[in-house]
Amino acid sequence: MNSFEIAPGQAARLRETFAEIQDAEALLWPAADRSRRKRMSAGMLYAAACAGHRPESESLGARRFYRQAVADTARFALPLARAASSSLAPARHGDGCNIRIERSRAEPDQYFVLVELAKGAHTSPTSLIVCDAEDRCQRFALPVARDGISQIVAESDSELMRLISDPASKVYLR
Amino acid sequence: MNAAARSLFIAGAEAGMVEDFRVLSDATAPDGSPRYQERPVLTDLARFLVRAGPNRDMAFYELCHLVNAVDASDRARDRRNAFFLGPERASAARFRQRLDMALAKGGWRRTGFSRTEQGVAIRYADGAFTVSFGRMPFLAALYEFLAGMEDFSFYPELQIIFDEMAQGAGDIKAVQTASNRIASHFRQYRRSHLAPIRQDGKFDLLFGFLAARSPAGRVQVDDAAVLDFWSEKSASGDFRSYRTVFEAFVHFLRALAESARSESMARAASIGVDRENGEVEPDDSAADFDGAEWVSPLKVLDEEPAAAIKFFTKENERKPIEILMQYGPAALRLPLAFLRLEAFGPVQSAITTDLQVGRGADSVRLRASCDEAAPYGKIVAGFGEILEIIRRLQKAAFYALHRNAQNISPGVHALRTPESAFDLARENAADKDLPAPQEIERLMAESAKAFRSISRKGFDEAGLRDESRIEGFRIGAGALVAAAAQIERYLAAAGRIGRGENLEGRFHEDRRVFSQKFCALYEVSTHE
Numbered sequence: 001m002n003s004f005e006i007a008p009g010q011a012a013r014l015r016e017t018f019a020e021i022q023d024a025e026a027l028l029w030p031a032a033d034r035s036r037r038k039r040m041s042a043g044m045l046y047a048a049a050c051a052g053h054r055p056e057s058e059s060l061g062a063r064r065f066y067r068q069a070v071a072d073t074a075r076f077a078l079p080l081a082r083a084a085s086s087s088l089a090p091a092r093h094g095d096g097c098n099i100r101i102e103r104s105r106a107e108p109d110q111y112f113v114l115v116e117l118a119k120g121a122h123t124s125p126t127s128l129i130v131c132d133a134e135d136r137c138q139r140f141a142l143p144v145a146r147d148g149i150s151q152i153v154a155e156s157d158s159e160l161m162r163l164i165s166d167p168a169s170k171v172y173l174r
Numbered sequence: 175m176n177a178a179a180r181s182l183f184i185a186g187a188e189a190g191m192v193e194d195f196r197v198l199s200d201a202t203a204p205d206g207s208p209r210y211q212e213r214p215v216l217t218d219l220a221r222f223l224v225r226a227g228p229n230r231d232m233a234f235y236e237l238c239h240l241v242n243a244v245d246a247s248d249r250a251r252d253r254r255n256a257f258f259l260g261p262e263r264a265s266a267a268r269f270r271q272r273l274d275m276a277l278a279k280g281g282w283r284r285t286g287f288s289r290t291e292q293g294v295a296i297r298y299a300d301g302a303f304t305v306s307f308g309r310m311p312f313l314a315a316l317y318e319f320l321a322g323m324e325d326f327s328f329y330p331e332l333q334i335i336f337d338e339m340a341q342g343a344g345d346i347k348a349v350q351t352a353s354n355r356i357a358s359h360f361r362q363y364r365r366s367h368l369a370p371i372r373q374d375g376k377f378d379l380l381f382g383f384l385a386a387r388s389p390a391g392r393v394q395v396d397d398a399a400v401l402d403f404w405s406e407k408s409a410s411g412d413f414r415s416y417r418t419v420f421e422a423f424v425h426f427l428r429a430l431a432e433s434a435r436s437e438s439m440a441r442a443a444s445i446g447v448d449r450e451n452g453e454v455e456p457d458d459s460a461a462d463f464d465g466a467e468w469v470s471p472l473k474v475l476d477e478e479p480a481a482a483i484k485f486f487t488k489e490n491e492r493k494p495i496e497i498l499m500q501y502g503p504a505a506l507r508l509p510l511a512f513l514r515l516e517a518f519g520p521v522q523s524a525i526t527t528d529l530q531v532g533r534g535a536d537s538v539r540l541r542a543s544c545d546e547a548a549p550y551g552k553i554v555a556g557f558g559e560i561l562e563i564i565r566r567l568q569k570a571a572f573y574a575l576h577r578n579a580q581n582i583s584p585g586v587h588a589l590r591t592p593e594s595a596f597d598l599a600r601e602n603a604a605d606k607d608l609p610a611p612q613e614i615e616r617l618m619a620e621s622a623k624a625f626r627s628i629s630r631k632g633f634d635e636a637g638l639r640d641e642s643r644i645e646g647f648r649i650g651a652g653a654l655v656a657a658a659a660q661i662e663r664y665l666a667a668a669g670r671i672g673r674g675e676n677l678e679g680r681f682h683e684d685r686r687v688f689s690q691k692f693c694a695l696y697e698v699s700t701h702e
Contacts (some may be wrong), residue, residue, distance in 0.1 A: 013433050019224075045261070062325065064329075
């Protein structure tokens with residue numbers, strides 16, 4: 001027999017504790033429907049940002065968190081474009097790094113995205129991440145820099161040119 | 175909570191607390207294992223999130239102190255996320271390592287902080303605080319929950335709160351202010367996600383029922399109360415399922431124990447930081463709301479490195495003891511009610527499934543007869559058989575732990591049976607006086623034979639050269655001891671059921687009662 005003394009006034013605390021246990025169990029109870037779209041936790045989004053992976057179709061809040069994690073872990077941040085230096089894409093100036101766009105003379109539909117590092121940069125970044133105004137981020141591999149300049153050749157209708165030409169987009173280098 | 179109530183809970187809180195919590199419980203480390211241990215980390219977090227009583231915001235205060243220490247250990251922009259959200263499994267050792275790595279880059283950036291053997295000690299101008307490494311996995315889970323809740327909408331504000339706290343972080347009041355700001359926001363979240371679905375009515379029904387059959391000023395909970403309550407209240411939606419009723423009683427017993435403990439703690443000291451006024455700081459035990467809360471040994475075996483060893487087969491060895499291990503001490507407090515759950519719980523679940531998939535009245539009628547219910551004697555005998563298997567596994571684990579030892583001194587002095595030797599060896603107990611060499615030899619031969627007779631994953635001689643495998647056996651050994659003790663205690667409790675009345679007689683009577691009740695509940699007759 002389990003017999004317990006109930007002190008005057010203890011019932012209220014007991015009710016509270018009982019509700020707490022029941023609610024906590026309900027949180028822990030694995031939901032029957034696992035087929036629903038899975039959300040990523042803050043930790044998993046952070047891990048994806050560090051590893052350069054792009055999370056699949058996440059909500060605006062998650063994208064915003066992911067973009068902030070990219071910004072926090074980037075070596076260079078070039079958030080807003082300055083006045084346009086070409087007809088298509090504005091140049092970007094960051095601390096220790098610039099990005100400018102040049103049209104190819106040989107192929108009119110091609111552009112060079114030139115990433116220039118300040119002298120004295122120890123290692124060159126390996127990826128360029130561009131996030132649009134809705135915080136959808138895309139990662140592009142950066143070739144090894146020569147004389148402090150790394151360049152990507154992009155078609156005029158490419159995703160990179162669409163993103164980087166948007167003055168509201170933010171660019172990060174890692 | 176029955177399936178319907180759970181569904182209601184989940185439906186009511188969809189995209190809210192349940193979903194926010196599920197994201198965390200689904201999160202994995204790079205090796206695919208859960209990022210947070212279910213017990214104690216997730217259970218403690220769940221209890222904290224739904225807590226309405228005193229000290230409900232204490233963990234925010236602890237978190238703020240830890241954030242303050244993290245800010246003082248590193249200047250990197252992402253220092254907080256790197257510390258709290260690093261992808262590996264959240265463990266005390268991992269947080270110790272992260273802190274040490276940050277400090278290796280340049281030590282503490284501010285004065286007043288020190289890294290101790292147990293954790294981080296912070297000395298403020300107006301007080302002091304310590305956060306232990308053991309507490310950090312819980313605080314990391316809380317940080318991650320706060321960061322991700324309500325689709326990350328609170329995250330920017332959370333960072334602002336921490337940034338502003340850091341500006342005045344030499345002062346404990348700044349920490350308190352930050353903690354209060356988080357608590358204030360979280361209270362709104364808690365209110366909007368929890369209040370509409372909380373069901374206080376359940377408690378009132380249960381407490382009223384028990385008080386009416388107990389002497390004044392006391393509450394008595396026994397096996398008969400569980401069955402009587404179900405018989406009386408099952409017509410109402412909340413308590414239709416016997417399993418739900420059994421769980422409600424288990425929760426009630428836990429609430430009684432916790433309530434009694436908190437009453438006595440309140441008399442002993444209040445929790446706070448003002449030592450001069452006799453208040454005490456929370457430590458690791460603050461996360462342990464439930465005192466010595468039971469953890470199923472099977473859950474322990476599911477975690478690496480023990481998970482790499484197949485101790486039990488799923489269907490024949492693990493499944494029969496799963497519920498007994500899940501309920502732990504509660505099954506011992508209500509042994510007959512538990513046996514009823516084992517025998518008739520599956521029958522009721524099957525009826526529910528029949529109704530859901532439209533199998534028809536004939537199927538429900540057949541099940542409601544309870545002809546397919548497992549007799550009590552068979553269930554108890556099954557536990558006895560699993561106990562024998564566990565003893566064999568204990569011998570095998572003993573061999574795994576001592577095969578490479580120069581001598582098997584640790585704890586062997588108390589050797590009377592291989593199981594007792596195993597217990598001591600698992601604990602790596604210091605040796606005082608060794609038994610005779612022949613005794614040791616006999617034990618090792620017996621253990622080796624047991625080990626070699628098991629042809630399952632992990633039970634191979636070659637694998638015993640692997641440190642991780644040995645650690646798996648050491649952890650598994652603890653779980654086997656706990657599982658064996660639980661079965662032994664339950665067998666003893668089952669032996670006392672009815673005193674003199676045989677279990678089969680009791681089973682036949684209960685089968686009649688459950689069958690009648692199922693027929694009434696599901697509106698079928700077994701005589702058609």
